[in-house]
Amino acid sequence: MRILHTADWHLGRRLDGRSRHEEQVAVMDEIVKIAEEEAVDGILIAGDVFDTYNPPAESEALFYRTMTRLADGGRRAVLVIAGNHDSPDRLIASNPYARALGITTIGYPKDTPALYDAGSDRVACVESAPSFVRLRMPRSNRPLSVLALPYPSESRLRELLTVDFSDEERLSSDYNQRVSGFLEEQARRFIPGEANMVATHLFVRGGEQSDSERDVSVGGAYAVNASSFPHTAGYVALGHLHREQSMTARQETPLRYSGSILQYSFSEAGQEKSVTVVEFEGPRAAHRIIPLSAGRRLHRWTASSTAQLEERLARSTSNDWHNITLELDAPLPLDYLHTLKSRHPEIFQCLTLYNSSSDVAENRSSSALTLEEQFRAFVAMSFSEPCNESVMRLFLELAASNETQPDAEP
Ligand SMILES: [Mn+2]
The missing domain is CATH 3.30.370 (Barnase; Chain D)
Structure with a gap:
């Protein structure tokens, strides 16, 4: 089973007033081509699809065109979570149409994605819970379970925990503890020995930042430890940091920021941009980096x-x-x-x-x-x-x- 991991598309982003739209069109083409050449079973976009809550219409159109191409008529799974730059409500507004193509978008941590099943030759969402989906994919005989947690802001996290947990300990003031408590809880849904992964959009302590992310509230106090991720995950797909980088969670679980798809600020000058192909043989995944060449x-x-x-x-x-x-x-x-x-x-x-x-x-x-x-x-x-x-x-x-x-x- 092969999954393409990407994040931080930031469609609509400009550089000091100069448009990057043509570059974004080119890099979307490149990502679709990689998905086809690598014959991936699914694509995971770990947040910050758009740069702002109100992206330009041309950026939204580009996003929908790209989703449609990636989904391949419902034969390839597409899973998108909201990052801190995305409006969760706008991102999920297209869900009634998206489901028919095997596309799942999750806006808020408390969201439980709807189930769908259009037959064995199409992607199906066979089980779901808050920030969790189990997918069946036509070319793979194993299910893929994803603990897909959209950007957990302080307030969204509080909302989630108040709704779903009464445990006083979970309401502790420590951000790291609350995120790890939620991940631990939802990871119980993983099927041991099968393909299980975590996808989220946040700052993991120790990650290397650049100016592009510094204007956002994740960082500093809102950091999560690498050890907070469940060791039962075979791969942790992260978004938020624009420099691609790997870390290691407990028991050698690979934890990886795929990075942004273009050099979005001069602090990213010299950084090679890429997407990551994740391969599940057994429960632990291997990954490969595929460079992107589009853009300035x-x-x-x-x-x-x-x-x-x-x-x-x-x-x-x-x-x-x-x-x-x-x-x-x-x-x-x-x-x-x-x-x-x-x-x-x-x-x-x-x-x-x-x-x-x-x-x-x-x-x-x-x-x-x-x-x-x-x-x-x-x-x-x-x-x-x-x-x-x-x-x-x-x-x-x-x-x-x-x-x-x-x-x-x-
Ligand atoms: Mn971000």
């Missing part, structure tokens, strides 16, 4: 001269985006960056910094420019757009309130 590559680097800058850009391809810091001793000709950017659309941003120890700094401080003029020039050069007036006012207020400011307004 992001680069973040520093140049110490314009010659070095241009030399490196000459080697770049138009399918890349560069976030460059240019460290200089002397000021650039006024239109230099403008001309360079028009020649190299792959420059995402070029921030210029002047070495403060140099003569340039002294020249500048004694120059005829006022503090306001210097700040405007700095903003224009750094961000390629004029300084916002409220920012300008704030800057001048701060400068005026600082009595020791040597460059205070003349």
Whole structure:
């Protein structure tokens, strides 16, 4: 039995206002192709399908098109759980149609997916409970049990435990204990010796983060220990962290973040993106990483001269985006960056910094420019757009309130 594990699609996500939609279309094609070539029995998407609660219509359309292709007319199982970026209600709104294609989406931890069975040549959901499904798949003679826990926010977790458990101990204030208590409870539904897996979207303590996930509330106090996952699972499929990585739970259960499908921020520059193919022979699963090649590559680097800058850009391809810091001793000709950017659309941003120890700094401080003029020039050069007036006012207020400011307004 072969399952494709992916997560963190973030459809609709932009990079500082620039669309990634065409790249997302390309990577969806690539994932469908991998599912076909690998002849997988099912696909598991471990949360953050969309980037926001209200994704653009083009992203929703892309999601539905991709689900339909992956489901292969109900012959391939598709299981989707909500991540912290997804609206659970919107994600499950299509369930009445999705079931007919063998697609199960779970929005909230308390949700019990509906059963369906359209015959032995189609995927069937033969048993379910809160955050739990047992699937029968046409090409496999073994059932697949998945403890599929959507993003368990503090409030969703409380709701779940209040509804289903009266045990005082389970209401303990410790997030890790409550998540592990729920997993332990639901893992009793696993069939020993068969294919059992856990899928969830959360932060496992020890995982390596990047800027892309830092704006979300999972992390820090809302972390779960790797040892909290039931050892009776043959594989733990995780979403949330954008860097692909493996950890080990109790008794060698593989625990894995498949990672995002595109480099979504410059903190992910240089990260290879991939999906994971999980193979159940016995109860313990093996996995393989399949690289994704669609989408732009992001680069973040520093140049110490314009010659070095241009030399490196000459080697770049138009399918890349560069976030460059240019460290200089002397000021650039006024239109230099403008001309360079028009020649190299792959420059995402070029921030210029002047070495403060140099003569340039002294020249500048004694120059005829006022503090306001210097700040405007700095903003224009750094961000390629004029300084916002409220920012300008704030800057001048701060400068005026600082009595020791040597460059205070003349
Ligand atoms: Mn997430």
